Amino acid sequence: MSGKPLSPQELRIWHAFKMMGEDVLERVGRDISDATGLSGADFGVLSRLADLGKGQMRQQVLAQSLGWDKSRLSHHLTRMQQRQLIERQEADQRVVLVVLTKQGKAKLDAARPIHAESIRRNLLARLSQQQIETIVRVSNLLGEDV
Amino acid sequence: MSGKPLSPQELRIWHAFKMMGEDVLERVGRDISDATGLSGADFGVLSRLADLGKGQMRQQVLAQSLGWDKSRLSHHLTRMQQRQLIERQEADQRVVLVVLTKQGKAKLDAARPIHAESIRRNLLARLSQQQIETIVRVSNLLGEDV
């Protein structure tokens, strides 16, 4: 409410906060992509498919677990399908099953160690236990709906 | 490196970290956009133009201060130019000056208080002083190049 502009101090905090996420996300994404050709988004889809769904899952459940809307997922799956990472099967009409292909599984398996290593190098190894705990706590605070 | 997969604990940390940034960025961006039609990127361009350059700046300097590459900026400016938020003036050949238009300035002035309020509500007000200090420290740690 108070229309006061942000102080230089507040601006610094905001800037730091923005950079923190973007930097790390970008590095991890790039590591995966350089090594396997998968984007961070691809990796998210494939790993949920494998871990939560034993290789197959309904689109909407997948969307839910990614925090994506159905349109975004539909577009993304179309592209992944063209690259043979997944298939779509109509279970009964109306329900579409997303199925991990051999190739998708292979790429995922190739990407997992890269992903893990990158997260350790770019995030976990750089922070103290204290700091990590604060991150988790802060994330929960900020994730609450107003 | 150790090929070990991430533990559930490590995964939770990673997930928390990812969400933290995405949530808040998205909320602030949406607040600005709902109120003024400017994207977060537009706001960044306009505010740098106004604050760092007294309303005009060379493209490359602008790109530098945004952390964007020249191509991205060029594309974005083309779109902003079509919406009359900025103009491009060739100073001497070879150098292009980006100039804030009246409309751009007006939009920026409208957006500033929204931006400030949104950051306070979605970030600053939710955290303790301790936590904020940790964020800033962590951001610096993570921003260092390897």
Add this chain to the structure above:
DNA sequence: GCAGCTTGGTTGTCGCGTCAACCACTCGGC
């Protein structure tokens, strides 16, 4: 002079993400 590098910027292409419109099916009520 001119070959070659660097600098400042534009352009095309293509993957990504949002929004709104749409289709098809199911279910509840009347």
Add this chain to the structure above:
DNA sequence: GCCGAGTGGTTGACGCGACAACCAAGCTGC
């Protein structure tokens, strides 16, 4: 029966972003 609402998904349009190729201009050095 049918009408309306909700659910699961697709589609098209359009802005955005990364990348690579390109076009000047200017700056060496010979």
